[in-house]
Amino acid sequence: MSNREAATAQAEILTKAGHITYFAGGCVRDKLLGLKPKDFDLATSATPKDVLKLFPGSNQVGAHFGVVITKYAGHHIEIATFRTDGSYADGRRPDSVTFSTPEEDAHRRDFTINGLFEHPETGEIIDHVNGLADIRDRVLRAIGTPSHRFQEDALRLLRAVRFATTLDFPIETSTLTALRENSHLLHKISPERIRDEFSKIITSRNRRRGIELLVDTGLIQHVIPEVIALIGCEQPPEWHPEGDVYTHTCIMLEMLEDDASLELCLATLLHDIAKPPTQTFDEESNRIRFNGHDTLGAEMTEEILSRLKYPNAVIRDAAHMVSRHMQFMNVQQMRKARLKRFMSVPTFEQEMELHRVDCASSNGFTDNYVFLHEKAEEFAAEPLIPPAWISGKDLIQCGLTPGPGFKEILDEIQTEQLEGRITSREEALAYLKKLL
Incomplete structure (x- = not known):
């Protein structure tokens, strides 16, 4: 049974019990846009008490707000009672709710495209907010007075940018004006919720527009304010004819693969985040320089992503890519052992894509990218880092005491192995004896 079938079955149970029940929100919107809905939520005249009576054992976590999570045929279905909201003292959740009618419920939602209902059986669209017209015209519009919607729940500020980005909808003028006027309210929202919305924006195929909207509305100040300094940060025109660091970064984001x-x-987004604080002008060569921006950039990336509460694995990989993005210019001069180590890290394929868009958005050089592809084919016959012929146990058997020098010895022998000068354990042991 699909998610839709499970929700339809539950809607039928509610309807037979005498309760008006519709599909609501995103699943209606996505169906009308020709997209595959992820979840099917229900809105109903049944109170949480009624829902719990019909579906015993359901999750009552949101019952205070008229929301119950049921489980049916292995699917979790959100069932919300038609309601109107009281005041929003914390700028996030209503202090109270009053159960109401479908029309009143539609008018308390965020955007017209999310305020539609669908009859589960007939497919009839119930439109109290003129959302059908906005879906037809592909425009994002707040329901009612835009400022009121954003002041009720400041997370809607980021949701507006997210929908405009992922759906590629322009934002209606008064809604966009209200976004700019109320951007400061985003400080009320927790880093985790900001992170979740921002992740959807930055991973959208339309991610460049998402970042530009965040900058244009002032919301970036409350997400990653360090981005603002990229605007107007000049670069050497011979290497970056496209313009300042912000323009360069935006072009790169647009060039990334959709997935x-x-x-x-x-x-x-963050690979050049440290260019503004490291920018200097070398009078002798008459050039702008950004010495150490990769190292400082990795540190700033860790700080920024930690602030947004990203998982440690995400922070580690993103910072590692930032720390190494300047090393690609030296790959053709690397010894075989160092090159193999460079190519063996788990993030290498992603770093190749970062390097590709870095060059394509600026100087257009492809020499190092092509070189690395050729080397990948050349090295493909065996693992980049094969099992070592020598271990610490061998060093101990030779009478050495474990300590910091172990790694230096093992690394030197591994280097000889990677260079192809040691091809067996016997040769490795002979080389070890020579070292000792």
Whole structure:
């Protein structure tokens, strides 16, 4: 049974019990846009008490707000009672709710495209907010007075940018004006909720527009304020004819593949985040320089993503990519052992994509990218880092005491192995004896 079938079955049970019940929100919107809905939520005249009576054992966590989570045929279905909201003292959740009618419920929602209902059996669309017209015209519009909607729940500020980005909808003028006027309210929202919305924006295929909207509305100040300094940060025109660091970064984001990972998208956005604080002008060469921006950039990336409460694995990979993005210019001069180590890290394929868009958005050089592809084919016959011929146990058997010097010895022998000068354990043991 599909998620829709499970929700339809529950709607039928509610309807037979005498309760008006509709599909609501995102599933209606997505169906009308030709997209595959992820979840099917129900809105009903049944109170939480009624819902719990019909579906014993359901989750009552949201019952205070008229929301019950039921489980049916292995699917979790959100069933919400038609309601109107009281005041929003914390700028996030209503202090109280009053159970109401479908029309009143539609008018308390955020955007017209999310305020539609669908009859589960007939497919009839119930439109109290003129959402059908906005879906037809592909425009994002707040329901009622835009400022009121954003002041009720400041997370809607980011949701507006997210929907405009993922659906590629322009934002209606008064809604956009209200976004700018109320951007400061985002400080009321927790880092975790900001992170979740921002992740959807940055991983969208339309991610460049998402970042530009965040900057244009002032919301970026409450997400990643460090991005603002990229605007107007000049670069050497011979290497970056496209313009300042912000323009360069935006072009890179646009060039990424549609399915780029979250870590790669974050690394692309932040790869030059340290250029403003490291910018100097070398009078002798008459050039702008950004010495050490990769190292400082990795530190800033860790700080920024930690502030947004990203998982440690995401922070680690994104920061690692930022720390190494300047090393690609030296790959053709690397010894075989160092090159193999460079190519063996788990993030290498993503770093290749970062390097590709970094060059394509600026100087257009492809020499290092092509070189690495050729080397990948050349090295493909065996693991980049094969099992070592020598271990610490061998060093102990030779009479050495474990300590920091072990790694230096093992690394040197591994280097000889990677260079192809040691091809067996016997040769490795002979080389070890020579070292000792």
